[in-house]
Amino acid sequence: MTDSSKMIINLALFGMTQSGKSSAGNILLGSTDFHSSFSPSSVTKDCCLGRSCHLCGFMRRGGQEITLQIQVLDTPGYPHSRLKQEHVKQEVKEALAHHFGQEGLHLALLVQRADVPLCGQEASSSVQMIQELLGHAWKNYTAILFTHAEKIEEAGFSEDKYLHEASDTLLTLLNSIQHRYIFQYKKGNSLNEQRIKILERIMEFIKENCYQVLTFK
16 A cells, blocks of 8 residues: 555544543544543543554545545533543643644534524634634634534424524634534434544545645644
8 A cells, every 4th residue: 555545634633521522532543532421510631642453445535545544632511521621732732742833633523412502602712722822723623513413303304494593603613614514413324324424524524724734734
């Protein structure tokens, strides 16, 4: 397998406590690398990098089959129930530089529960951290991953209706990031089917960006 037939995609997960970041990271990786559980407080305390197995023939580029590998950086919830915000921000900044300093970051995923409205200062904190850490180009390298999307189906909403009735805060954010979003469902599909659908959507965003990356010092 030559280098031209292999592609490594670098992703980072951001979001509030109990938004489902670690669980989403495990789906992306097709593994259980990240500890994920229900808790009344923040579970993730440190940044952690996970690597997927190789996905052979996942896509074609220039007429050639490409083998894909996913690298995912899981980060502590922000705001955090135990750690100071400046500590979390510094930890994530150092992790981005360590893991993606030269290779670069393809996409930051803001993980947001679909059944929890995005509004208020606390909910905006994760967005502000992304803006600070990714810089002025953050809008081109950020997408929203809605977890617990099955809840909106149970409530009788379609994805379009859900977004139409979303908070002004969420609508403004979606406009800023060129409406890059993904819904993650836990019902009806196997974990592998969920994973492939989400990865295909992510690759659409990355392709729209011409496979460019953000680098960190």
